[in-house]
Amino acid sequence: MCTGIATVSYATQVEKVWMRSMFLGEYEHTIDAKGRLAVPAKFRAQMLKGAVVSKGMGTCLSVYTLEHWEQRSNELVAGMSSDDLRDFERRIYPSASEIELDAQGRMIIPAKLRAYANLTSEVTVAGVRDHVEIWDRATWQSYQEKLDTEGSNIPF
Amino acid sequence: MCTGIATVSYATQVEKVWMRSMFLGEYEHTIDAKGRLAVPAKFRAQMLKGAVVSKGMGTCLSVYTLEHWEQRSNELVAGMSSDDLRDFERRIYPSASEIELDAQGRMIIPAKLRAYANLTSEVTVAGVRDHVEIWDRATWQSYQEKLDTEGSNIPF
């Protein structure tokens, strides 16, 4: 019944992005009173097969596709003593949460993770090659300014 | 209008595949006067096929599905001297108890195990990849803070 033009064109778009298999761009979105965050439309297709949000490196959250999540955790687990491994697992897995999108393409960010990354309402969602990062907007901006000055020696 | 059709299906798909394989997330629950603890709803499906609660590594309890319990036993046998293994088995198995859920999804935690892990009323239930851990909430929090500062080198 509802398999009209809209769905078809969306599917085409999906495929284009999926082929690239990479997260690019920076989006200024808001977290609403219910803790919901609209995932940038360009990122949604890659999350079709499942994604995980967890504590990120620094004051931010990381979103990985299921594929990358497993790949990455397996790599890390490989080179660890069993004591370090236990700590690692107890830090990462409990902090993580599977991502589910509602009909509007929004995810819910658990309160604990919001607190960890200092997220209130105004956030920046950034595609960083193999994952997506969620930052408090002000924190992100000052971080970027720092990178722009300090990191001017990076050859690009 | 009908922009939701494609999106509605992902969440369900994700959950089926993902939730079978892994325990994720951190939940603050309470043990009531009768020793009952509500198992987080996201963990219940995996425990219906049978699960065991036992002394954990550290001041906590571990809950394994029967499937993972066997798997882990095999791993331990591989990496332990036979003396250590015997001690380990004599410590863990007698403490263990099979889990049954009531109509509200609660398990009863035997008094001995509650005492072992210092559990009173406020606990944290944490998904740690292949098993679930139950901690006194205060103990868990200080442990996590330690990991967050000390373990900031973890690249995730």
Place this chain on the structure above:
DNA sequence: AATGAAGTGGGGAAAAGTGGGGAATTTTGG
């Protein structure tokens, strides 16, 4: 201007978490 996609907000139904009464069962003391 019309159309559709994207982002945002909110109401209401459903589920999850919690507490407690009371019957059935077991334990204990006489």
Place this chain on the structure above:
DNA sequence: CCAAAATTCCCCACTTTTCCCCACTTCATT
């Protein structure tokens, strides 16, 4: 061996949170 006491189990009830749906706005395209 019986009866009182304690424990366990099965319901029911209440509160809070989550989830699903609908609606509005904005922006880009045509």
